[in-house]
Amino acid sequence: MSLEALLVVSAALFGVGVYGALSQQSFVMIMMGLELMLNGAILAVVAFWWGSTGGNPEGQLLAVVVLAVMAIEAAIGFALVANVYRVRKADISEKLRRLRH
Amino acid sequence: MALLGSALAVFLAAVLAVGMTRWVGDVLNPLALTVSEKVPFSGGSPPDFHAWNRFHIRWYTMALLFLAFDMEMVFMYPWAVVFVREGLISPVEMLMFILILLVGIVYAWRERGFEWA
Amino acid sequence: MGVREALAGLARWSPVPVFPIVGGGARDLVRDLRLRPEVELVATPRHATLLLVAGRFPSGAIPGLAVVHDQIPVPRATVRWNGEVSDEISSARLVGGDEEDLIATLVALHREMMADPSRSGPPILPDVDAVEWRGVGPYGHGGKGMTGGTPYGRPLAERAGDRDGIELDQLPVTIGPWVGALPWGLELAVKLQGDLVQEVEVGPRLSTDPPTDVFSMATRKPMTVAVLELERARHHLRWLADALSIQGLSALGLRALRLGKILTPHHQREVRRLLAMVRRSGIFGLALNRAGGEVTGSQAKGLGPVARAGGVDDDARRDEPAYRELGFQTILHQKGDAAARWRQRMAEVTQSLDLSDRAGDRTAFGAGLVEGPRGRITANGPSPSVVVLDLLPQLLSGLEWGDAVSLVWSLDIDPTESVETHVDNRGAS
Amino acid sequence: MNLISDILFWVFSVAAVVTGLLVFITDSMVRAAYWLMASFVAVGGILMILDAQFLGLILILMMAGEMTIMAIFMVMFMMNPAGLNPMTMVHQHRTSIVAGAGAFVALAAVGLLAEFPDRPVPPGVDPTVDLGVELLGESMLIFESAGVALLAVMIGAVALVSKRGRYGIAEEGSEEPSLEMSEE
Amino acid sequence: MNPLVAVVLIGVVMVVSVYLVAVIDTAVETRVSGGRGYARAWLAPISRAARLALQRRTVTERPDAEAWVLGPALLGGLAAVALTSIPFAPGVDVADIPAGIVLFGAALLQVMVAVVLHGWGANSVFPLLGAFRMAAVGLSMGIPFSLVLITTAIPAESLSVGAIIASQEGVWNVLRQPIGLPVYLITALGFSFWGPLQLPDGADLAGGTSAEISGTALLVWRIARASILVSLAAMGAAAFLGGYLGPWLPGWLWMIVKTMGLAALMIWSGHRIARARMESVVLLGWTVLLPVALVDVFVSGALTL
DSSP states (O other): OHHOOOOHHHHHHHHHHHHHHHBBBBBBHHHHHHHHHHHHHHHHHHHHHHTSSSHHHHHHHHHHHHHHHHHHHHHHHHHHHHHHHHSSSOOBGOOOOGOOO | HHHHHHHHHHHHHHHEEEHHHHHHHHHHHHHHHHHHHHGGOOSSSSSSSSOOOOOOOOTTTHHHHHHHHHHHHHHHHHHHHTTOOOOOOHHHHHHHHHHHHHHHHHHOOOOOOOOOO | OOOHHHHHHHTTSSSSSEEEEOOOHHHHHHGGGGOOTTEEEEESGGGOEEEEEBOOOOOOOOOOOOHHHSSSSOOEEEEESSOOOOOOTTTTTEEEHHHHHHHHHHHHHHHHHHGGGGSSSSOOSSSSSSSSOOTSSSSSEEEETEEOOOOOSSSSOEEOOOOHHHHHEEEEEOOOOOOOSSOOOOOOEEEEETTTTEEEOOOOOOSSSSSOOHHHHHSSSSSEEHHHHHHHHHHHHHHHHHHHHHHHHHHHHHHHHHHHTTOOOGHHHHHHHHHHHHHTIIIIIIIIOOOOOOOGGGTTTTHHHHHHHHTTTGGGGGGGGHHTTTTTOOOOOSOOOHHHHHHHHHHHHHHHHHHHOOOOOOOOOOEEEEESSEEESSSSSOOOOHHHHHHHHHHHHEEEHHOOOOOOTOOOOOOTOOOSSTTTTTTTO | OHHHHHHHHHHHHHHHHHHHHHHHOOOOOOHHHHHHHHHHHHHHHHHHTTTTTHHHHHHHHHHHHHHHHHHHHHHSSSSSTTTOOOOBBBBBBHHHHHHHHHHHHHHHHHHHHHEOOOOEEEOOOOOHHHHHHHHTTHHHHHHHHHHHHHHHEEEHHOOOOOSSSEEETTTOOOOOOSSSSOOO | OOOOHHHHHHHHHHHHHHHHHHHHHHHHHHHHHOOOSHHHHHHHHHHHHHHHSSOOOOOOOOHHHHHHHHHHHHHHHHHHHHTTTSSSSSSSSSOOOTTTHHHHHHHHHHHHHHHHHHHHHTSSSSHHHHHHHHHHHHHHHHHHHHHHHHHHHHTTTOOOHHHHHHHSSOOOOOHHHHHHHHHHHHHHHHHHHHHGOOOOOOOOGGGGGGGOOOOOOHHHHHHHHHHHHHHHHHHHHHHSSSSTTOOOOOOOHHHHHHHHHHHHHHHHHHSSOOOOHHHHHHHIIIIIIIIHHHHHOOOOOOOHH
């Protein structure tokens, strides 16, 4: 239960999130990858708060801010997915070729 | 930490109890259902399609508002704890925070986000 | 095993869960079973032990009987009340006579099932997959591609247009004749998008030979107004009992049913108290406050309370001398939606009770045209329910499922009402 | 006492990573969303072991609503919502595995090799009180700007998603009343 | 309190209170329906449970089996966890942690997940409609539910339920914060899907999420739902009616009286108030209960200064 173990676990979560975000085609699954990365981030932040900041409240505040980021990312992500689906009738990122050039 | 340990123990015990009750029922009446006994119930005729479909919920605007407004609760818990200790500054500050969020709710209500097609 | 006997000993005292299949002529008798503590009518066969088949069915075949019978979990049994046993339910136990014999049989059968489940009825339908799918597709699950094929024996719902601009799946499902949510015998082929009813088609009608209640007799010979009005009030209370239990007030529904069974003109105080409790239950503010499903103007002709709730002043009692002497005034509402129909029928209960109290021995009708509780009854015209069934598709489309069910119950539909011999002039099926 | 918490820590962390992986393996969308919630609940459990009880419980509380909404949106917009037709919706698979493993190795190396100051949380301090004081005290600005950001998100989400504005549906030719004063 | 004693205590409390809820439900139904035969109310729950135990469990064609099992198990577990955060007597509490209401709030918001899983698992029309209705009710009632509980934490200067009860030494929160209890009871009806907010398992869905289950699965579902109602009533008693504080009776007796009183009130509302439409519930939650809860937070907050 040392700080290093916590950081390894949060790195593993972050790694799975990166794999998920890059490998999945559909928007909502990419968002789930992002959420997993933020999950790893929260674990790392609280690990540092517990391990090396001696209970400094700003550590907790950062965790709450990461929670806020997660909620905001989810809300805007779903709003975009709904709009893309309304226009393109699909939710696979391939369908948005026109954004390329 | 020990208190949460006992809470976790109680949770696992309750889940186990539910599992045990179901197991007793399965022992008394072993599960050997024929195809016609597994047909989902919709009043008398077998279904033509799987019930699982892309279920169009019409209140998805409200769902997004819940996400944003959920964060307000996270800030309110610590605020409530230190409310008395901090004196006058706490209600004023939280009032500003709440009014900002209420502007969003009023906007959604005016854009008829809570009713649906 | 000791456990089974102990549980069977306890289960003897439990109310018997019965799933009713009710044809023509037995609706009031089966509905009155709710008053008996020994029996419990359940909304879905999964919660039942006994299947009760009652009433008359057109041309013998009972639609959906085999499917519903097999959906009842073991130990199960079937009881056929006042009718002959069709080949499908050969193992059914025949019961003649009145409610007491039926209750005795149901309780005895239930205890027999609890004690020895091996005697439970076998499934009727064969144990073979309706749709061939095993081995098809990459995982042998019968599916192919993203959304195609018949995975696990059933196809997946397809996309369809939607007002909200997001085109999602439309699930066609037949909400069958025997479900707790709809009146017994009403089958709706519904196209659901999410919980929104987009299209509705009314299934085959179960109408049988014409009823023999007071109102149909009144078409042939004059009947005393006291009896007619008391029967009308009793009919509306029975409708109120069903409609209240659908809106989640089963206890108030039982009170209305109990009152309906023992109704005499002296019960006006209890009826007023019951109607006050219904108004105070917030049903008009919480449950029926959605506009929509209005029935007004020409399409409401001859539909009795449904017409009057829509402002159409159409009541055969007005031009009857007996009613004019009693100072009869037709009660009217304007909006014609579900709430107006509820208010209309609740007002007519008190009005009918008052009329039957003051009627003395006056007689009315007898000239081939009668104002029945559901609308205008003629010797050879279609019954009001048949007319209302034609209106359903246009009324229900665009409503959320809960509002659609409230609307169906507010129209007081009896799918087994007779279509009469002269069907050609209305074009009904 | 810390033997139990060590065991619990390892159970929760293995559960978190495994459920995280399951999110991308399972076909059914509702299961994927609730595997992700299981991963968050496991991380919440770890936070509770780290004496940040309030944060762990808040994470579980928040995730209940959020993951249900995610499940609903996935059932609405995904091609095969219940996973009845098993399919792999994956592209550039190998590169993403390499990237994921690379990120893991890099961050784990940082975690293991770097020297972090060892100042454990002093016992007897109530973290929630500190957080409250902090919110109202020094970082009041972060608290209010979070509120403004949430307002922007609410307005943005409603504007993007709700098809029917106050004056009716745009496609069907509804336009806002003009701003200049009327003639009379 | 070591875990074993905790498990036994919570188990006994849940079994006894679920039995009492079933008895009260039958008694209130008999009274409102004008019938007689209250003696039957005592025997009915036991005989009904025995009948369900003897009935076979059903499985539909292609269910999501794990989700279908997890639904009731999660619901029962969450009701138990919610009960652990509430002290029943001055010394008798299982997990009265410093963040007690947050544990209770997390357990109750997860109830929405349990019911959605239970409805989704059956792959049949009525349970599916019931599941999405629960999501709508849970999301609309979630915010006011937590806000009203936060208000009780302000005078207590701590989130632990024991401290909240202690802070009501002089005056109970139901008098100090009058708006709190009604809003709490309405949202509690929503989370226990009982009475007027019985949308997921409503009669217009022929049993809703429980339309496809039978036997012990149905028995467990009904027990879990009743224990959720008990947990909500117990927290209502603890946060608003002064928990185990009270002049004459011993602490634990006060707790039982208050909890069963609130549970009886909610059950009574089930038989006397009609089921609301989903659109009314969403509008009620967002445009009525939310502002009222916010007013409650600030008015009672200002009063404590």
